[in-house]
Amino acid sequence: MIPAVGLTAVLAVSLLTLGIGVFGVRVARTTSDFYVASRSVGPVVNASAISGEYLSAASFLGAAGLILAHGADALWYPVGWTAGYLVLLVLVAAPLRRSGAYTLSDFAELRLESRAARKVSSVVVALIGVLYLLPQFQGAGITLRTLVGAPSWTGSVLVAGVVLVIVLSGGMRSITVTQAFQYWLKLTALIVPAAVLLVHWHREGRTTSQELRVSDWVEPMQGEHATYLIYSLILATFLGTMGLPHVVARFYTNVDGRAARRTTLGVLGLLSAFYLIPTVYGVLGRLYSFHLVADGRTDAVVLELPSDVLHGFGADLLTGLLGAGAFAAFLSTSSGLAVSVAGVLSQDVLRGGSDPVRDFRRATALVVSLTLVLLAVSSGVPVARAVELAFAVAASTFCPLLLLGIWWRGLTAPGAIAGLVVGGGACTAAVVVALAGYEAPGLAGPLLAQPAAWTMPLSLFVMIGVSLATAGRRPASVMRTMVRLHTPEHLDVDRGTFDPERTVHPGESTARRDLR
Amino acid sequence: MLIAAMLVLPVAALWWWARRHRGMGSEADRATLRTLHEANRVARPLREGLTETSAERAVRSLRPLLTAPAVALSNGHAVLGWDGPGESHRDDVLTATASVLEDGRARVDRISCTDPACRLRDVISVPLVVGGSVVGTLHALVTVAGAPVIKATHEVADWVSGQLELAEVDRRRSGLAEAELRALRAQISPHFIYNALTTIAAFVRTDPDRARELLLEFADFTRYSFRRRGEYTALSDELQSIEQYLTLERARFGDRLRVTLRIAPDCLTVMVPYLSLQPVVENAVRHGLEPKSGPGEVIVEAVPDGVDIRISVEDNGVGEDPRRIQEALDGVAQADSVGLSNVDMRMRATFGEHYGLVVETAPGAGTKVVMRVPRFAPRAHPNDNVAL
Numbered sequence: 001m002i003p004a005v006g007l008t009a010v011l012a013v014s015l016l017t018l019g020i021g022v023f024g025v026r027v028a029r030t031t032s033d034f035y036v037a038s039r040s041v042g043p044v045v046n047a048s049a050i051s052g053e054y055l056s057a058a059s060f061l062g063a064a065g066l067i068l069a070h071g072a073d074a075l076w077y078p079v080g081w082t083a084g085y086l087v088l089l090v091l092v093a094a095p096l097r098r099s100g101a102y103t104l105s106d107f108a109e110l111r112l113e114s115r116a117a118r119k120v121s122s123v124v125v126a127l128i129g130v131l132y133l134l135p136q137f138q139g140a141g142i143t144l145r146t147l148v149g150a151p152s153w154t155g156s157v158l159v160a161g162v163v164l165v166i167v168l169s170g171g172m173r174s175i176t177v178t179q180a181f182q183y184w185l186k187l188t189a190l191i192v193p194a195a196v197l198l199v200h201w202h203r204e205g206r207t208t209s210q211e212l213r214v215s216d217w218v219e220p221m222q223g224e225h226a227t228y229l230i231y232s233l234i235l236a237t238f239l240g241t242m243g244l245p246h247v248v249a250r251f252y253t254n255v256d257g258r259a260a261r262r263t264t265l266g267v268l269g270l271l272s273a274f275y276l277i278p279t280v281y282g283v284l285g286r287l288y289s290f291h292l293v294a295d296g297r298t299d300a301v302v303l304e305l306p307s308d309v310l311h312g313f314g315a316d317l318l319t320g321l322l323g324a325g326a327f328a329a330f331l332s333t334s335s336g337l338a339v340s341v342a343g344v345l346s347q348d349v350l351r352g353g354s355d356p357v358r359d360f361r362r363a364t365a366l367v368v369s370l371t372l373v374l375l376a377v378s379s380g381v382p383v384a385r386a387v388e389l390a391f392a393v394a395a396s397t398f399c400p401l402l403l404l405g406i407w408w409r410g411l412t413a414p415g416a417i418a419g420l421v422v423g424g425g426a427c428t429a430a431v432v433v434a435l436a437g438y439e440a441p442g443l444a445g446p447l448l449a450q451p452a453a454w455t456m457p458l459s460l461f462v463m464i465g466v467s468l469a470t471a472g473r474r475p476a477s478v479m480r481t482m483v484r485l486h487t488p489e490h491l492d493v494d495r496g497t498f499d500p501e502r503t504v505h506p507g508e509s510t511a512r513r514d515l516r
Numbered sequence: 517m518l519i520a521a522m523l524v525l526p527v528a529a530l531w532w533w534a535r536r537h538r539g540m541g542s543e544a545d546r547a548t549l550r551t552l553h554e555a556n557r558v559a560r561p562l563r564e565g566l567t568e569t570s571a572e573r574a575v576r577s578l579r580p581l582l583t584a585p586a587v588a589l590s591n592g593h594a595v596l597g598w599d600g601p602g603e604s605h606r607d608d609v610l611t612a613t614a615s616v617l618e619d620g621r622a623r624v625d626r627i628s629c630t631d632p633a634c635r636l637r638d639v640i641s642v643p644l645v646v647g648g649s650v651v652g653t654l655h656a657l658v659t660v661a662g663a664p665v666i667k668a669t670h671e672v673a674d675w676v677s678g679q680l681e682l683a684e685v686d687r688r689r690s691g692l693a694e695a696e697l698r699a700l701r702a703q704i705s706p707h708f709i710y711n712a713l714t715t716i717a718a719f720v721r722t723d724p725d726r727a728r729e730l731l732l733e734f735a736d737f738t739r740y741s742f743r744r745r746g747e748y749t750a751l752s753d754e755l756q757s758i759e760q761y762l763t764l765e766r767a768r769f770g771d772r773l774r775v776t777l778r779i780a781p782d783c784l785t786v787m788v789p790y791l792s793l794q795p796v797v798e799n800a801v802r803h804g805l806e807p808k809s810g811p812g813e814v815i816v817e818a819v820p821d822g823v824d825i826r827i828s829v830e831d832n833g834v835g836e837d838p839r840r841i842q843e844a845l846d847g848v849a850q851a852d853s854v855g856l857s858n859v860d861m862r863m864r865a866t867f868g869e870h871y872g873l874v875v876e877t878a879p880g881a882g883t884k885v886v887m888r889v890p891r892f893a894p895r896a897h898p899n900d901n902v903a904l
Contacts, residue, residue, distance in 0.1 A: 041781040041782075100787065101892055102823060102891040102892040103892065106892040106894075109894060110894055176782045177781060252782075252891065253781065253782055253784075253785055254785065255785060343822045344823070346822065356822065356824065356870065356888075357821070357822070360821075360823075472568075472569065473569065
């Protein structure tokens with residue numbers, strides 16, 4: 001293939017993203033149409049923005065690669081990534097929006113009335129952020145290598161550089177509009193080549209089960225410990241979504257809890273549409289690009305498929321389009337994630353000086369460079385697997401925190417901190433082992449490869465247990481907080497005003513006893 | 517490689533910790549340090565005042581300080597915290613605290629016990645005095661109430677009283693800050709009301725429809741400004757009131773006033789103190805553009821900036837001597853710029869000292885006022901019930 005097409009596409013997307021990030025798309029209005037300017041972002045735009053930021057390297061490249069390699073079992077990845085929003089919709093979306101929290105640390109502080117819980121949450125946010133950035137940078141390396149044959153690290157460094165410039169130059173001025181645009185760009189970049197390839201395949205008229213090499217490919221529950229591995233994957237993806245820092249930050253743009261629910265519903269629709277396509281690539285890859293399975297380069301199937309099916313300039317164009325979409329995916333997810341994580345880090349962990357802007361820049365540089373270092377020492381697990389490990393950590397930390405925090409008034413700060421530390425620690429240890437490429441013998445193997453099935457309940461029970469043991473330390477205004485989380489905005493009730501700087505007065509604690 | 521890193525890190529941490537804790541001096545030095553450390557640990561809960569939670573945490577550290585078998589804190593009506601054995605003596609402690617509260621003097625009581633294992637025979641009760649009145653008692657339960665332990669209990673009770681006094685000061689101060697905030701409640705300027713009404717009056721004969729429209733705008737604006745509840749409002753609501761305000765001003769200025777709003781949609785749901793932006797825009801119109809002869813422009817811009825958003829109000833008017841703005845913000849200058857200093861004080865009182873207004877100006881060079889608002893402030897909520 002001609003490298004120029006791919007290279008042009010990647011550079012064009014990078015420059016476009018850079019331009020939008022630095023100069024910004026702003027709603028500019030003069031007095032004539034004032035009333036448009038202050039109208040908030042609607043659920044459709046918000047849903048597109050969440051989907052745009054959420055669809056990462058794992059969705060664009062990884063899912064198809066896993067389907068190509070593992071068949072039916074890998075379908076759980078796209079299903080889980082979508083179904084996570086169902087859990088979010090039913091249990092979390094509206095209360096989270098009503099809390100007014102912009103980050104998960106904000107939520108922890110508000111609900112638990114504890115600075116310590118806030119700090120611990122911030123560390124976990126940073127951890128999840130770095131784990132999630134890792135596969136994005138890795139995917140960029142794969143893409144650039146496939147497109148132009150450059151060494152893997154060039155792509156990773158390119159994405160890291162663009163993200164740094166965007167964030168350091170003022171931090172993505174209008175994230176919502178940019179990310180909403182990204183969803184439609186990614187969808188187009190994936191759906192157009194898929195349609196062309198499908199038409200070509202239909203004209204050729206070849207499909208036999210023998211050619212699909214289906215012996216065990218379409219059969220679910222393949223391999224040792226399949227039941228455990230799949231249920232663990234389901235738990236991680238269904239429950240991990242709510243703990244992703246960049247997803248939570250997007251919910252803030254909704255006007256109220258009701259809009260947050262409608263947005264989540266929209267996300268469910270948009271993601272369901274998007275995730276149909278990786279399956280197409282996986283199946284067509286089985287027909288035309290089977291050599292990738294032997295080479296162990298299944299992550300590249302989306303990018304290589306056009307040149308395996310078609311020939312000439314048409315194939316190059318499709319590959320260029322896919323490369324552009326893939327880069328859009330890395331850049332939007334990475335920059336959104338970097339902004340969220342750097343915000344939390346600069347606020348709670350690095351806060352040294354009086355200059356929040358400088359803290360924010362330092363935090364961004366730290367997050368990006370840490371990810372690059374981790375990428376250099378990790379052993380290159382498949383992209384979708386790496387993303388799933390980040391989901392596992394999120395499911396083992398913030399999922400119990402959010403669920404218990406929203407639905408159980410008994411959660412205390414010591415309980416939450418203990419759960420975050422134990423669940424997050426156990427899961428991170430397993431993830432480190434997985435990233436290092438170590439495969440434990442016997443039963444420990446699957447337990448470490450897919451830790452969510454035991455770390456998530458562990459964290460949940462530690463939170464419940466320690467909270468019950470420290471029942472005396474329930475936050476002073478937990479009842480007010482609950483009212484705030486669960487009452488629709490238009491109702492006129494006392495929602496309380498928790499202020500961390502203010503100590504609890506004796507009078508207030510009597511009021512709390514009365515409430516109980 | 518990663519595993520190697522995971523092994524090296526804890527070892528390094530251990531080495532660093534050992535280095536820090538080397539050379540702590542003699543046994544006496546260490547004892548002093550330990551006592552200071554315990555005293556510090558008591559201070560923190562006590563600074564929250566005397567409650568069940570704080571007392572429970574405080575007695576845990578008070579017991580090693582007093583070297584008594586059991587220590588209790590009470591508020592005169594109930595035992596709030598107890599550390600050590602013999603909780604069956606709660607009633608004895610309650611009678612003791614009642615007597616102390618009556619005459620405000622320390623006392624030592626004998627207590628009888630049927631439990632052969634219990635070694636507690638005396639309870640030393642010392643009043644805790646804050647602002648001249650007894651607010652509670654500190655009790656040490658010992659086998660023999662010797663002079664040293666009685667003396668020690670007195671010293672510790674004095675120290676606890678000091679901490680409680682500080683807690684009272686803290687509480688008063690935060691109450692004061694709240695009262696201050698309430699006193700600073702947002703107000704619309706009388707100038708504006710006067711100007712708006714005279715402008716509308718001018719239209720009543722020439723263009724009655726326009727006058728009616730403007731009067732309705734004015735009604736909407738005043739309804740927003742006079743609302744009784746809530747300290748915070750979404751930026752989108754605040755912008756809407758600014759639009760109403762500017763519509764009225766444009767009726768007065770005609771084509772001389774151009775307005776541009778550049779608002780990133782992400783910022784619209786951020787909670788800002790109610791009427792915090794309007795006075796800044798009014799300042800730009802009144803002090804920047806009104807004295808200017810030619811046409812002028814106001815640009816209101818809001819962009820996300822990390823975990824904050826940055827709102828700027830810029831005009832190309834006559835500008836101002838920076839020293840005068842400084843004086844206005846310090847509250848020394850005349851009442852003319854009260855709006856700006858009021859917003860500045862409210863912002864700093866609400867979000868902290870870092871969130872004051874930043875004003876860039878020079879004579880003839882226009883004015884730019886920049887304010888930062890955190891996206892999340894625990895107290896900010898649309899319908900919170902802080903009475904205004």
